[in-house]
Amino acid sequence: MAQQEARSPAPAQPPPVLSQSTEPRTFALVAGEASGDQLGAGLIVALRARYPDARFVGIGGARMVAAGLQAWYPAEKLAVMGLVEVLRHLPQLLRIRADVLRRVSALRPDAFIGIDAPDFNLPLERKLKARGLRTVHYVSPSVWAWREQRAAKIGRSADLVLCLFPMEPPIYARHGVDARFVGHPLADRFALVSDRAPARALLQLSTDAPVLALLPGSRLGEIRRLGADFLQAARRCRQAIPELQVVVPMATPACRAAFEQIADGLGLDLAASVQLVDGHAHECLLAADIVLVASGTAALETMLAKRPMVVAYKVAAVTYAIVTWFKLMRTTRYSLPNVLAGRDLVPEILQDACTPPALADALLALYADSPARVALVAEFERLHRLLIGDADRGAAAAISELVEGGSA
Numbered sequence: 001m002a003q004q005e006a007r008s009p010a011p012a013q014p015p016p017v018l019s020q021s022t023e024p025r026t027f028a029l030v031a032g033e034a035s036g037d038q039l040g041a042g043l044i045v046a047l048r049a050r051y052p053d054a055r056f057v058g059i060g061g062a063r064m065v066a067a068g069l070q071a072w073y074p075a076e077k078l079a080v081m082g083l084v085e086v087l088r089h090l091p092q093l094l095r096i097r098a099d100v101l102r103r104v105s106a107l108r109p110d111a112f113i114g115i116d117a118p119d120f121n122l123p124l125e126r127k128l129k130a131r132g133l134r135t136v137h138y139v140s141p142s143v144w145a146w147r148e149q150r151a152a153k154i155g156r157s158a159d160l161v162l163c164l165f166p167m168e169p170p171i172y173a174r175h176g177v178d179a180r181f182v183g184h185p186l187a188d189r190f191a192l193v194s195d196r197a198p199a200r201a202l203l204q205l206s207t208d209a210p211v212l213a214l215l216p217g218s219r220l221g222e223i224r225r226l227g228a229d230f231l232q233a234a235r236r237c238r239q240a241i242p243e244l245q246v247v248v249p250m251a252t253p254a255c256r257a258a259f260e261q262i263a264d265g266l267g268l269d270l271a272a273s274v275q276l277v278d279g280h281a282h283e284c285l286l287a288a289d290i291v292l293v294a295s296g297t298a299a300l301e302t303m304l305a306k307r308p309m310v311v312a313y314k315v316a317a318v319t320y321a322i323v324t325w326f327k328l329m330r331t332t333r334y335s336l337p338n339v340l341a342g343r344d345l346v347p348e349i350l351q352d353a354c355t356p357p358a359l360a361d362a363l364l365a366l367y368a369d370s371p372a373r374v375a376l377v378a379e380f381e382r383l384h385r386l387l388i389g390d391a392d393r394g395a396a397a398a399i400s401e402l403v404e405g406g407s408a
Contacts, residue, residue, distance in 0.1 A: 032078030032117035037061030046396035183389015218251035232356035
């Protein structure tokens with residue numbers, strides 16, 4: 001079937017270039033991790049279309065720097081996951097946040113935009129807002145998963161919350177917080193209907209044999225917690241389906257080295273059992289029939305690729321114990337496909353239950369049930385359509401409205 005691209009309705013005209021009657025606009029942005037860097041880069045481009053002379057400063061990655069950010073620190077400094085993991089890096093994170101607070105307070109930009117990284121950005125936004133600066137939080141924290149009252153607390157930090165999911169603004173509205181759904185940028189980057197053949201050709205995979213993609217995460221902690229389980233589950237699947245091809249995209253050289261070390265520890269001949277790929281996660285998803293994926297943004301990407309999946313989730317044991325003991329989660333669903341569907345659409349295998357036999361059994365069940373796979377693909381397409389928008393321009397328009405609305 002011919003590939004049909006997912007497109008949002010094009011605006012009748014490009015956004016207006018707003019006049020610069022005094023000094024050029026200045027925007028401070030703070031992003032952590034690759035996903036935040038990608039959002040930030042798109043936002044910078046969209047804001048520059050409105051404000052050609054604008055200045056952008058703060059924390060970001062390579063994409064944001066390429067788009068024009070003057071980076072005070074690299075985004076990787078904020079890429080820490082889990083309660084226990086954060087504690088080890090807390091002194092450095094606090095020093096960076098204090099320095100950013102000092103710089104932004106002295107600079108007094110037209111708006112401060114915290115992109116994701118809520119534990120770092122929300123306290124910073126709250127202090128900046130108290131000092132009379134306009135604040136925006138881009139990517140709502142998971143208020144649908146944690147206590148809903150958190151929405152009101154976020155509103156005390158941010159004048160404006162930009163949401164990637166349509167179910168989020170109504171939650172904020174109940175607490176009097178200005179929140180806008182701007183569309184999910186990933187929804188615009190995946191086709192509604194995709195063909196496996198080009199991706200398999202690129203990756204030099206057979207077009208006739210089935211393909212299993214393993215996505216064990218983009219952080220070293222995820223690789224270390226899930227790598228062995230994923231490799232052993234894949235081995236079990238290959239024993240049941242000898243012709244099965246297994247492809248594993250590696251986010252960074254460090255992730256690849258950690259994954260190879262895990263395979264060595266298991267006594268696996270990695271070259272004979274799986275195909276490691278540097279990057280190309282998008283193509284690996286499109287090439288696959290079934291995907292074993294770590295819970296997170298990659299599960300959403302798998303849904304947008306319309307590939308049936310099994311979702312695995314593991315965090316540090318102490319982190320999981322704290323979250324469970326204090327009942328910090330208000331949802332029984334962890335993966336975004338299930339949250340968006342409002343039901344158990346894809347298998348979620350969590351924490352102690354996340355073992356190689358359990359993962360392999362769930363994957364093999366999907367391979368064996370063709371009607372279930374067809375139904376999943378149809379539901380994934382429906383959910384994809386709900387997320388289509390133009391996040392970059394939508395976010396820029398909402399920020400422009402805030403900035404042009406009057407002095408802070």
